[in-house]
Amino acid sequence: MSEETDIIDQVVSQEYKYGFTTDIEMETAPKGLNEDIVRFISSRKNEPEWMLEYRLKAYRHWLTLSEPEWQNFSYPKINYQDIIYYAAPKEKKKLNSLDEVDPELLKTFEKLGISLAEQKRLSGVAVDAVFDSVSIATTFKEQLKEKGVIFCAISEALQEHPELVKQYMGSVVPYTDNYFAALNAAVFSDGSFVYIPKGVRCPMELSTYFRINAENTGQFERTLIIADDNSYVSYLEGCTAPMRDENQLHAAVVELIAMEGAEIKYSTVQNWYPGDKDGKGGIYNFVTKRGSCEGKNAKISWTQVETGSAITWKYPSCILKGEGSVGEFFSVAVTNNAQVADTGTKMIHIGKNTRSRIVSKGISAGKSHNTYRGLVKVAKKADGVRNYTQCDSMLIGSHCGAHTFPYIEIANQSAVVEHEASTSKIGEDQIFYCNQRGIGTEEAISLIVNGFCREVLNQLPMEFAVEAQKLLAVSLEGSVG
Amino acid sequence: MLKINNLHAEIEGKKILNGINLEVKPGEVHAIMGPNGAGKSTLSSVLAGRADYTVTEGSVELDGKDLLEMAPEDRAREGVFLAFQYPVEIPGVSNTNFLKTAVNEKRKYQGLEPMEATDFLKLMREKMELVEMDKSLTSRSLNEGFSGGEKKRNEIFQMAMLEPRLGILDETDSGLDIDALRLVSNGVNKLRSDKNAFIVITHYQRLLDYIVPDFVHVLYKGRIVKSGDANLAKELEEKGYDWIKAEVAASI
Ligand SMILES: Nc1ncnc2c1ncn2[C@@H]1O[C@H](COP(=O)(O)OP(=O)(O)OP(=O)(O)O)[C@@H](O)[C@H]1O
Ligand SMILES: [Mg+2]
Numbered sequence: 001m002s003e004e005t006d007i008i009d010q011v012v013s014q015e016y017k018y019g020f021t022t023d024i025e026m027e028t029a030p031k032g033l034n035e036d037i038v039r040f041i042s043s044r045k046n047e048p049e050w051m052l053e054y055r056l057k058a059y060r061h062w063l064t065l066s067e068p069e070w071q072n073f074s075y076p077k078i079n080y081q082d083i084i085y086y087a088a089p090k091e092k093k094k095l096n097s098l099d100e101v102d103p104e105l106l107k108t109f110e111k112l113g114i115s116l117a118e119q120k121r122l123s124g125v126a127v128d129a130v131f132d133s134v135s136i137a138t139t140f141k142e143q144l145k146e147k148g149v150i151f152c153a154i155s156e157a158l159q160e161h162p163e164l165v166k167q168y169m170g171s172v173v174p175y176t177d178n179y180f181a182a183l184n185a186a187v188f189s190d191g192s193f194v195y196i197p198k199g200v201r202c203p204m205e206l207s208t209y210f211r212i213n214a215e216n217t218g219q220f221e222r223t224l225i226i227a228d229d230n231s232y233v234s235y236l237e238g239c240t241a242p243m244r245d246e247n248q249l250h251a252a253v254v255e256l257i258a259m260e261g262a263e264i265k266y267s268t269v270q271n272w273y274p275g276d277k278d279g280k281g282g283i284y285n286f287v288t289k290r291g292s293c294e295g296k297n298a299k300i301s302w303t304q305v306e307t308g309s310a311i312t313w314k315y316p317s318c319i320l321k322g323e324g325s326v327g328e329f330f331s332v333a334v335t336n337n338a339q340v341a342d343t344g345t346k347m348i349h350i351g352k353n354t355r356s357r358i359v360s361k362g363i364s365a366g367k368s369h370n371t372y373r374g375l376v377k378v379a380k381k382a383d384g385v386r387n388y389t390q391c392d393s394m395l396i397g398s399h400c401g402a403h404t405f406p407y408i409e410i411a412n413q414s415a416v417v418e419h420e421a422s423t424s425k426i427g428e429d430q431i432f433y434c435n436q437r438g439i440g441t442e443e444a445i446s447l448i449v450n451g452f453c454r455e456v457l458n459q460l461p462m463e464f465a466v467e468a469q470k471l472l473a474v475s476l477e478g479s480v481g
Numbered sequence: 482m483l484k485i486n487n488l489h490a491e492i493e494g495k496k497i498l499n500g501i502n503l504e505v506k507p508g509e510v511h512a513i514m515g516p517n518g519a520g521k522s523t524l525s526s527v528l529a530g531r532a533d534y535t536v537t538e539g540s541v542e543l544d545g546k547d548l549l550e551m552a553p554e555d556r557a558r559e560g561v562f563l564a565f566q567y568p569v570e571i572p573g574v575s576n577t578n579f580l581k582t583a584v585n586e587k588r589k590y591q592g593l594e595p596m597e598a599t600d601f602l603k604l605m606r607e608k609m610e611l612v613e614m615d616k617s618l619t620s621r622s623l624n625e626g627f628s629g630g631e632k633k634r635n636e637i638f639q640m641a642m643l644e645p646r647l648g649i650l651d652e653t654d655s656g657l658d659i660d661a662l663r664l665v666s667n668g669v670n671k672l673r674s675d676k677n678a679f680i681v682i683t684h685y686q687r688l689l690d691y692i693v694p695d696f697v698h699v700l701y702k703g704r705i706v707k708s709g710d711a712n713l714a715k716e717l718e719e720k721g722y723d724w725i726k727a728e729v730a731a732s733i
Contacts, residue, residue, distance in 0.1 A: 427569070428532075428533075429569045430569050430571055432529075432531055432532070432553065433565065433568070433569045433571070434554075434571075434579075435530070435552070435553035435554045436529050436530075436553060436554075436556075436562075436563050436565075437557055437579070437580075437583040437586075437639065437643065438554050438557035438558045438583050438586045438587045438590070439554060439582055439583055439586050440552075440554045440586065441554075443582065443586065447571070447574055447578075447579065447582060448571055448574065450573070450574070451571055451572055451573025451574035451622065451623075452572065452573050453573070454573040454574075455573070
């Protein structure tokens with residue numbers, strides 16, 4: 001027993017690989033939040049009047065709210081007047097092509113493994129690169145356009161397709177939804193917009209890469225994905241941030257809309273800076289993600305691999321309105337050192353014969369805390385609902401915690417709702433067994449953890465599954481030794 | 482190649498090994514027998530480097546190197562293989578993936594490149610045949626839901642894949658049906674060469690009909706109290722351990 005804890009306490013943390021900063025001239029809004037800042041952001045983005053009105057309404061609503069307190073962790077109070085709400089690299093002139101993007105920015109993304117340059121792009125994946133408050137570039141736009149697929153920054157969508165944005169923004173996550181959703185609606189900066197027309201299968205993976213760079217800045221991106229009847233899209237987001245001693249706030253809103261027979265697969269590999277070993281610094285990742293299956297037989301599938309952030313607080317959810325629609329949530333959340341994750345999903349069954357599946361794998365190491373919190377709700381008129389939930393937790397060492405809060409509210413007795421949960425510990429025995437086959441302890445942990453998460457990792461697009469696997473190993477380095 | 486000299490070891494303050502002496506030369510098979518709780522598994526764990534045990538006295542050399550100084554994974558890479566009495570399960574990790582990692586870690590240690598995927602699969606097939614392992618077991622999660630006998634056979638399959646210098650089999654025969662026992666023994670016999678050696682821990686003479694040992698040792702109260710050739714095992718089968726216990730008692 002004591003040996004086990006010894007072993008598990010030893011290995012030292014590997015440094016966060018993406019902690020560098022980019023030196024570039026920035027235009028920033030003054031610190032703090034008031035109506036002028038909201039107007040400033042809106043005017044910088046040259047938004048239509050209705051958008052500004054919406055932002056202001058959200059802001060005024062936000063003022064009436066207070067920060068939620070029901071969570072299973074505490075964090076120092078955020079001073080919202082101490083945050084910069086807009087930061088963008090200074091543009092010398094209007095950009096017409098990628099060649100005009102500041103090479104410093106291209107280099108930054110290059111360093112993060114995201115090549116925006118024509119020759120080196122990952123084939124089969126279109127990327128929207130967001131740097132602090134603005135989208136830098138979106139690749140493969142033309143090819144996508146041929147199919148009628150719209151993939152661009154949301155700021156651009158507001159210029160080019162305002163009617164679509166106006167119709168759907170806030171339709172799944174209204175600004176009244178919660179504290180952070182209201183804040184986001186008031187000050188959101190950039191993010192991606194996707195529209196897949198009827199009957200179109202999006203020919204490539206779409207991906208947005210978010211990078212926080214500027215100091216004292218919050219990132220408030222907004223993503224809106226609309227899949228029209230019988231269309232399909234697979235979308236992936238990734239993110240990193242420099243290492244800084246102050247906590248930074250990331251409060252995004254993601255809305256998905258799947259029409260009849262449409263399918264949206266949304267994958268996240270979240271690797272924001274987690275803070276140092278003692279919990280200094282790191283990103284507060286307070287995100288509202290929700291999808292609505294509007295039409296019959298629509299499907300929304302969330303897959304997330306959460307390894308970064310000091311605190312992660314998010315519940316990607318599905319509102320299953322359309323008859324026979326399907327919601328899925330596959331999650332791996334890894335916490336090490338002083339990290340906290342409180343994550344899970346809500347499956348709201350409104351339509352008849354709707355189905356949902358939840359597979360959550362939580363891995364805690366160090367002094368971290370990992371909570372699964374989920375709700376399965378079945379409306380009165382929703383006959384024939386099925387849900388299957390599986391929550392597995394794995395503990396590495398004996399100073400960490402795993403918690404499971406599965407809430408179930410059923411108003412229709414025909415529902416079949418199954419829940420399975422397990423907690424296991426990486427045993428000294430398993431590690432020794434690997435050692436005895438010539439596999440070192442770190443490699444052994446990585447092997448065991450990847451095995452534990454396999455079901456979820458299998459859901460990721462190939463290119464990213466490998467990345468995610470490596471990320472898991474890196475996040476846990478230092479957890480055992 | 483293996484020299485155990487006056488080895489003492491304890492766990493949680495309890496002395497289990499009380500001065501083991503044993504020399505194993507290339508090409509030899511040594512059987513270790515002895516009553517329950519004598520310290521047989523402890524000896525194999527200490528050789529493999531399990532951290533729970535503290536060596537309080539004595540030394541172990543493998544090919545002239547101080548084995549006790551090495552991390553468990555390095556001992557394995559140097560060629561020590563332990564077929565566990567109770568193999569663990571690792572959910573979600575396929576046997577194939579596990580072995581690929583193990584084989585390549587060893588190669589890295591030897592300064593070799595990782596094995597090509599096709600070569601690896603060829604090796605798998607070859608060794609699977611050697612121990613007549615069912616193919617479906619290699620794609621399943623490591624030992625998860627394997628029957629007792631399947632787990633033991635999988636240990637031998639892994640041993641075949643890793644081609645150790647010194648194979649230690651801790652009661653690999655217990656829990657095997659007659660056919661499996663023959664398969665496992667055949668496997669071991671095919672792996673035998675003048676370059677490697679085996680320590681076979683068992684309670685039953687039956688196994689030693691198949692794997693004929695050069696030496697048989699009786700371990701009792703953490704000491705080797707009697708050694709002999711294959712006939713000693715037959716004698717034990719007939720008479721049990723009481724006469725040995727009596728001999729030990731008389732000699733004190
Ligand atoms: N963690 C432990 N704490 C205390 N005693 C232990 C511990 N592990 C093993 N022992 C004791 O060490 C002694 C030797 O055990 P060991 O497993 O080596 O015996 P063995 O010869 O392999 O027996 P068997 O034939 O039953 O497999 C036993 O008395 C056992 O109870
Ligand atoms: Mg034993």
